[in-house]
Amino acid sequence: MNAYNVIFFVALPYAALLMFLVGTIYRYKATKFKFSSLSSQFLETRKLYWGSVPFHWGILFLFFGHLTAFLLPSSILAWNQQPVRLMILEVSAFAGGVVTLFGLIGLFYRRLVDARLRKVTSIIDIVLEALLITEIFLGLWIAFGFRWGSSWFATVLSPYLKSIFTFSPNIDAVVMLPFVIQLHIILAFIIFLIIPFTRLVHVLVYPLSYLWRPYQKVIWYWDRKKVRDPQTSWTMHKPQNN
Amino acid sequence: MDVRSQIAMVFHLDKCIGCHTCSIACKNIWTDRKGAEYMWWNNVETKPGTGYPTKWEDQDIYKGGWRKNGGEKISLRGSGKYKGLLNIFHNPYLPVLDDYYEPWTYKYLDLIESPAGGDQPTARPVSLVTGKPIDIKSGPNWDDDLSGTPEYARQDPNLKNLTKAEREAMFQLEKMAMFYLPRICNHCLNPACVASCPSGAIYKRGEDGVVLINQKVCRAWRMCVTACPYKKSYYNWNTGKSEKCILCYPRLEAGHAPACMHSCVGRIRYLGVLLYDADKIEAAASVPEEQLIDGQLDLLLNPFDEDVIRNAKENGIADSTLKAAQTSPVYKFVKEWGLALPLHAEYRTLPMLFYVPPMLPVMASLSTTDDSEQAVKLDPIAKFWDKHHRYDTTSKTIMQTVEQARFPVKYMANLFGTGSEEKLIEVLKKQLAVRVHRRHVTVGDIDADLTNATLNEVKLTPEIADDIYRLTSLAKFDDRFNIPPAHRELAIEMMDFAGDTKGSTGFGFKETPQRGL
Numbered sequence: 001m002n003a004y005n006v007i008f009f010v011a012l013p014y015a016a017l018l019m020f021l022v023g024t025i026y027r028y029k030a031t032k033f034k035f036s037s038l039s040s041q042f043l044e045t046r047k048l049y050w051g052s053v054p055f056h057w058g059i060l061f062l063f064f065g066h067l068t069a070f071l072l073p074s075s076i077l078a079w080n081q082q083p084v085r086l087m088i089l090e091v092s093a094f095a096g097g098v099v100t101l102f103g104l105i106g107l108f109y110r111r112l113v114d115a116r117l118r119k120v121t122s123i124i125d126i127v128l129e130a131l132l133i134t135e136i137f138l139g140l141w142i143a144f145g146f147r148w149g150s151s152w153f154a155t156v157l158s159p160y161l162k163s164i165f166t167f168s169p170n171i172d173a174v175v176m177l178p179f180v181i182q183l184h185i186i187l188a189f190i191i192f193l194i195i196p197f198t199r200l201v202h203v204l205v206y207p208l209s210y211l212w213r214p215y216q217k218v219i220w221y222w223d224r225k226k227v228r229d230p231q232t233s234w235t236m237h238k239p240q241n242n
Numbered sequence: 243m244d245v246r247s248q249i250a251m252v253f254h255l256d257k258c259i260g261c262h263t264c265s266i267a268c269k270n271i272w273t274d275r276k277g278a279e280y281m282w283w284n285n286v287e288t289k290p291g292t293g294y295p296t297k298w299e300d301q302d303i304y305k306g307g308w309r310k311n312g313g314e315k316i317s318l319r320g321s322g323k324y325k326g327l328l329n330i331f332h333n334p335y336l337p338v339l340d341d342y343y344e345p346w347t348y349k350y351l352d353l354i355e356s357p358a359g360g361d362q363p364t365a366r367p368v369s370l371v372t373g374k375p376i377d378i379k380s381g382p383n384w385d386d387d388l389s390g391t392p393e394y395a396r397q398d399p400n401l402k403n404l405t406k407a408e409r410e411a412m413f414q415l416e417k418m419a420m421f422y423l424p425r426i427c428n429h430c431l432n433p434a435c436v437a438s439c440p441s442g443a444i445y446k447r448g449e450d451g452v453v454l455i456n457q458k459v460c461r462a463w464r465m466c467v468t469a470c471p472y473k474k475s476y477y478n479w480n481t482g483k484s485e486k487c488i489l490c491y492p493r494l495e496a497g498h499a500p501a502c503m504h505s506c507v508g509r510i511r512y513l514g515v516l517l518y519d520a521d522k523i524e525a526a527a528s529v530p531e532e533q534l535i536d537g538q539l540d541l542l543l544n545p546f547d548e549d550v551i552r553n554a555k556e557n558g559i560a561d562s563t564l565k566a567a568q569t570s571p572v573y574k575f576v577k578e579w580g581l582a583l584p585l586h587a588e589y590r591t592l593p594m595l596f597y598v599p600p601m602l603p604v605m606a607s608l609s610t611t612d613d614s615e616q617a618v619k620l621d622p623i624a625k626f627w628d629k630h631h632r633y634d635t636t637s638k639t640i641m642q643t644v645e646q647a648r649f650p651v652k653y654m655a656n657l658f659g660t661g662s663e664e665k666l667i668e669v670l671k672k673q674l675a676v677r678v679h680r681r682h683v684t685v686g687d688i689d690a691d692l693t694n695a696t697l698n699e700v701k702l703t704p705e706i707a708d709d710i711y712r713l714t715s716l717a718k719f720d721d722r723f724n725i726p727p728a729h730r731e732l733a734i735e736m737m738d739f740a741g742d743t744k745g746s747t748g749f750g751f752k753e754t755p756q757r758g759l
């Protein structure tokens with residue numbers, strides 16, 4: 001266990017976790033106005049379609065795939081017992097990666113070539129998209145070159161990640177992994193680390209509650225049933241407007 | 243009965259002179275900022291015309307508003323819970339910058355700072371988005387006063403169910419007409435923008451019905467831009483937040499009229515309280531298309547009714563607001579006199595801005611063969627264009643002139659009558675009857691019998707006709723704007739320790755509204 005391994009596989013994940021939690025919560029509390037997907041569709045819509053749609057569906061698919069493998073490794077292993085099912089999983093995951101990469105490169109290209117978009121592109125946007133492109137490219141390389149990822153992820157990486165989350169880090173297995181895979185892991189932590197400084201915070205405010213809230217929304221400054229009642233009008237709670 | 247109060251508006255289109263003062267007043271106060279340059283929360287369109295953004299009324303393109311599909315229920319046309327969340331990565335119906343126009347300025351400094359040379363220096367237009375020189379292709383009011391033009395007037399979506407002959411007739415040179423349509427957010431009772439917002443950032447204020455976007459909760463999912471059929475929610479490309487008309491609520495709360503209304507040169511704008519029954523909103527928005535206008539008017543409650551007053555008080559509506567509801571000019575125009583209609587009620591958002599439809603394009607000429615009687619009496623140059631078209635409202639067939647309009651009433655009905663001409667004819671006839679009555683009073687060349695018959699036909703009395711005339715033509719500032727106190731002192735004390743807000747304006751940001759990372 002040399003110092004680099006400790007830095008990258010123990011210190012970095014905890015730093016990422018801490019930064020992610022503290023950073024996003026602080027940013028949400030202090031600068032709520034800055035929480036936005038910062039859509040640029042208004043300035044350019046056609047290329048966005050070919051970038052954003054494949055990228056987002058792809059990345060969500062990949063994200064939930066990784067999440068399942070991490071949380072329920074046994075389910076993946078059970079699924080993979082039959083070669084056909086293994087192939088289905090591997091091929092669809094690889095295809096998902098290709099679609100995501102295609103979309104992301106499209107998004108990146110779009111930001112670089114369009115004069116209007118350059119006005120709404122920050123350095124961190126470029127850094128983020130470059131990181132994501134590298135990460136997905138590495139992921140595809142791994143899927144192609146180190147088969148079968150879905151199986152060894154469950155046996156090698158899931159226990160490692162679990163050891164991180166249970167605060168008893170065990171890096172014996174990860175330090176043995178090929179460099180490409182290590183880089184993929186390190187980059188993932190870095191992406192997590194910079195979430196609070198990027199537009200990725202939009203993922204955290206996904207508007208799921210829209211599904212069960214009533215369509216219309218009316219807000220009163222005060223409780224209207226009580227405001228004309230001198231007994232109660234001065235004792236009510238502070239309304240939730242902002 | 244769930245009584246609520248709404249600040250509602252009436253725009254009297256016959257009085258609009260198309261000066262755009264309203265738009266400028268609004269722009270100077272609210273949208274003179276980076277990212278908002280292209281926004282005109284108040285804009286004035288020439289009708290027939292394509293409007294702003296181009297062809298906004300064509301919901302096959304923009305998919306705004308509510309739609310009734312088959313069953314009893316209504317749903318959002320282009321957004322909503324499932325469509326909205328599925329299209330969140332790319333909204334296929336979003337109007338983009340070029341559907342409005344690319345805002346620009348001129349390089350004025352070049353005029354002053356250019357070195358001496360053989361040529362006159364020019365100030366080139368530069369885009370306010372990219373800062374680069376642009377060729378201006380369109381702008382706000384690009385189709386101003388361009389009735390009859392193929393690119394604009396003839397592309398008006400409201401012409402869709404007019405026959406070719408009817409359209410041709412509209413644009414014949416001697417018949418050609420137009421009118422102005424000033425538009426702001428309607429602060430609807432069934433706002434599509436509110437319903438479409440996945441974050442729940444848009445809300446209607448309970449006290450006065452103003453519809454607002456909470457800038458801290460908006461996440462640029464940009465569904466409201468699609469959902470508003472009037473295209474009155476705009477996306478700020480710089481801050482990554484949507485914005486819309488706020489009905490100058492900081493002014494309203496201080497008892498001032500909104501800037502567009504205050505500055506209105508034609509004095510076409512009226513503002514006042516309406517009481518409505520919130521329990522019936524959904525039902526009123528879901529009735530078949532022909533009943534929509536009546537359904538919407540049925541929602542509005544009589545502020546003199548004891549039951550209504552009692553319910554209103556239970557719902558915390560202040561006495562001052564009730565008083566304002568009883569003296570509201572909007573209530574008079576909309577309910578008492580039945581002179582004002584909502585714009586495009588078929589979008590089912592129950593807009594709270596009503597329009598008195600203009601008579602001028604409708605009435606300005608009529609063809610007749612027998613005009614000899616008039617010809618003797620009247621100055622031929624002032625009254626006649628030729629023997630077939632004349633401007634005249636004194637004939638025996640006063641009421642028929644509405645149907646023989648210079649504009650087909652059908653066209654106006656597409657705007658203000660959900661396509662049915664009946665409502666429109668009724669309103670126009672009432673307006674005409676008021677004119678006949680006033681002509682009888684002031685000029686005296688129409689006899690009393692004909693005047694009374696005309697008034698009777700539209701069920702007006704001379705007293706009401708005088709009231710209409712007075713509020714239309716003579717109304718002073720305080721008659722046009724009847725603003726109830728906002729009781730902001732209560733609101734602020736409910737929210738915070740009042741000392742915190744001392745010396746502040748009472749609204750706005752504590753955080754600098756800066757674009758996110």
Ligand code: HEM
Pocket residue numbers: 037038039040041042048052056059060063107108111128129199200202203206330331332462463
């Ligand atoms: C949870 C569901 C998500 C939703 C609803 C969502 C929504 C959006 C929206 C509305 C935009 C703006 C697109 C536009 O310009 O109009 C956007 C942009 C973006 N999203 Fe997401 N997103 C989600 C998940 C993700 C994830 C998981 C990632 C990456 C890890 C991601 C990365 C990005 C990036 C990089 C952009 C900028 C694209 C560009 O304009 O170049 N998003 N997202």
Ligand code: SF4
Pocket residue numbers: 426427428429430433434435436453469470471472473474475486591
């Ligand atoms: S006009 Fe449009 S933006 Fe205004 S309240 Fe109605 S739906 Fe919302």
Ligand code: SF4
Pocket residue numbers: 257258259260261262263264265286422424505506507508509510
């Ligand atoms: S200021 Fe009044 S008269 Fe002038 S365009 Fe606006 S609404 Fe019409």
